[in-house]
Amino acid sequence: MRVAAACSCSTALTPLPACPLVVDTSGLWFRPEGAGYICGISPPESEDADDLPLEPEHAQFEERLWPVLASRVPAFEALRQTRAWAGYYEYNSYDHNGIVGAHPQIPGLVFANGFSGHGLQQSPAVGRAVAELIVHGGYRTLDLAPLAFERIARGQPVLELNVV
Numbered sequence: 693m694r695v696a697a698a699c700s701c702s703t704a705l706t707p708l709p710a711c712p713l714v715v716d717t718s719g720l721w722f723r724p725e726g727a728g729y730i731c732g733i734s735p736p737e738s739e740d741a742d743d744l745p746l747e748p749e750h751a752q753f754e755e756r757l758w759p760v761l762a763s764r765v766p767a768f769e770a771l772r773q774t775r776a777w778a779g780y781y782e783y784n785s786y787d788h789n790g791i792v793g794a795h796p797q798i799p800g801l802v803f804a805n806g807f808s809g810h811g812l813q814q815s816p817a818v819g820r821a822v823a824e825l826i827v828h829g830g831y832r833t834l835d836l837a838p839l840a841f842e843r844i845a846r847g848q849p850v851l852e853l854n855v856v
């Protein structure tokens with residue numbers, strides 16, 4: 693299953709210095725992006741069909757996203773939406789975590805995928821680990837063995853609960 697993400701790019705009148713990535717308890721997330729902010733929310737699983745059309749639902753911004761943004765950050769009451777789009781997350785429905793490392797049976801096939809919405813922050817470490825695996829034949833600085841493909845065959849998920 694893939695998760696469709698509805699995202700909007702918005703600017704607030706009041707700058708928020710050092711604003712981190714914030715994930716609200718509703719599932720809405722926002723963070724700085726260029727001169728403004730980017731925010732998004734995924735539909736509930738019951739409304740997340742695999743063949744959803746990739747069209748933004750523009751009404752969602754005012755009805756669903758803005759009220760949450762304004763209650764979390766009062767300065768967001770004065771924001772305006774500048775762009776919106778919809779897309780698919782690369783998504784591991786098994787345990788919502790990356791699958792990293794060599795395939796157990798196919799020589800030369802190395803996984804680095806399935807990051808489920810948190811791959812950007814993990815990419816420096818994953819890139820280094822996969823490079824070590826290819827060059828040295830094993831991890832040197834960070835042991836990413838818990839993310840190996842074999843966990844799926846063994847039925848041992850590494851469950852990520854914070855999925856946006």
Ligand SMILES: Cc1cc2nc3c(=O)[nH]c(=O)nc-3n(C[C@H](O)[C@H](O)[C@H](O)COP(=O)(O)OP(=O)(O)OC[C@H]3O[C@@H](n4cnc5c(N)ncnc54)[C@H](O)[C@@H]3O)c2cc1C
Nearest residue numbers: 697699713781782804805806807808809810811812813814
């Ligand atoms: C709106 C949005 C906001 C996000 N914000 C954050 C964040 O704040 N922090 C964070 O950690 N993560 C964030 N993520 C998640 C992060 O972007 C992904 O986890 C990360 O990009 C995954 O990297 P990847 O290389 O595994 O996959 P991708 O970046 O999806 O790259 C896969 C590539 O494979 C190509 N491809 C697909 N199929 C084929 C094919 N058959 N043949 C050839 N090429 C193919 C695609 O075109 C694509 O270029 C966000 C994602 C979205 C959509």
